[in-house]
Amino acid sequence: MDGIDWKARALAAEESLATQVKITAEVLERQQLTYEVLRSFQSNRCYACNWPLKATIQYGCTPFNCSMRPQESWPLYESWKKRFDELEQIHAALSAAQGKEQG
Ligand SMILES: [Zn+2]
Numbered sequence: 001m002d003g004i005d006w007k008a009r010a011l012a013a014e015e016s017l018a019t020q021v022k023i024t025a026e027v028l029e030r031q032q033l034t035y036e037v038l039r040s041f042q043s044n045r046c047y048a049c050n051w052p053l054k055a056t057i058q059y060g061c062t063p064f065n066c067s068m069r070p071q072e073s074w075p076l077y078e079s080w081k082k083r084f085d086e087l088e089q090i091h092a093a094l095s096a097a098q099g100k101e102q103g
Helices: 008-040 078-102
Strands: none
Touching: 008 078
16 A cells, blocks of 8 residues: 555545636636626726716716616516626725735
8 A cells, every 4th residue: 555545646636636627617708708898998988888987976987887778678677687797796896906015
């Protein structure tokens, strides 16, 4: 006996690979999302509705607050809601990341 538990090692390696694949997929997914949002920001447009961004919500959409708010019966509601929710998630993630940086 060499004292090494090869079966446990193989299992651990498999688990660590599965974890790595999962994390990488999540990161890639997020990057793709962020890239599209970034393009909206770079062209100074709201990611959710594509209207030009304004400084305050009184005048229109701000980077993380879409002022469009379509009614659920409107045909464009579904696609708007999807993007609006993505925007909220990104905002939350950004806020969390900033919170970590600031301690
Ligand atoms: Zn908007």
